Amino acid sequence: MTSSEAPFYLPVGNEVDIFTAAFDGGLAIMLKGPTGTGKTRFVEHMAHKLGVGVNTVSCHEDITSGDLLGRFVLQGGETIWTDGPMTRSAREGSICYLDEIVEARQDSIVAIHSLADHRRELSLERLGGERLVAADGFGLVVSFNPGYQSVLKDLKMSTRQRMVAIDFSFPDPEIEMQIVKHESGASDDVVSDLVTLGQAVRRLDSGLREVSSTRTLVAAAVLVANGLEPREAAMAAVAAPLSDDPSLVEGLRSMVETYISSS
Secondary structure, X not given: OOOOOOOOOXXXXXXXXXXXXXXXXXXXXXXXXXXOOOHHHHHHHHHHHHOOOEEEEEOOXXXXXXXXXXXXXXXXXXXXXXXXXXXXXXXXXXXXXXXXXXXXXXXXXXXXXXXXXXOOEEEEHHHOOEEEEOOOOOEEEEEEOHHHOOOOXXXXXXXXXXXXXXXXXXXXXXXXXXXXXXXXXXXXXXXXXXXXXXXXXXXXXXXXXXXXXXXXXXXXXXXXXXXXXXXXXXXXXXXXXXOOOHHHHHHHHHXXXXXXXXX
16 A cells, blocks of 8 residues: 555445544544444544544553643653643644543543534643644544443543544445455455354354454454465454353354355
């Protein structure tokens, strides 16, 4: 892929139209959906399409508002201010993408509110209260997996209502086959078998915390394209990562043998 080509993404619904309208209107965007349904790739694709950069933050429970906004650091015997990814995006006019935002602490999330609503500005208290108005091209995008929501890990309604929501789900088989084929270069037969397996796993009522994502199907197809036997690839990339429970893994192995050709 050259720099002039957008990251590959096939729309599943009207997500491109919603994102474009929200971005053009200066609205913050919330992407909701299972792991591996293309949320991060979608952000990269849209940033290229809109001609802006992306600063990505992989959120975790130890992230602080200083990690997002910036802090003073010692450099060459001097104490200097270093912008965090949120402040940097606001200054330069790029997208700040907070991946898996519910993993971050609530007091850190509150720091984004003034950028997520009509104000589109930051008050940097550590810089003497500097008021930073977001430059043209700035966009705030967050993502999370609703399947992992709990009382302790959820977005406050005050945060949610500052954003436009886009729901992500697994693509239809025809679209998913195109994605897996493009990303792996595997044969049509292999791709068809893997997508059929993925669809079957998603229909299970087995107590699995997650099901096979498009990402795992791509990984399995890449293994096959690089010489691994299809059933081995499906076990390694699709079935085995889903559970450590021996009975569940054995059940998934039976599904692999049912849906994946031996060669």
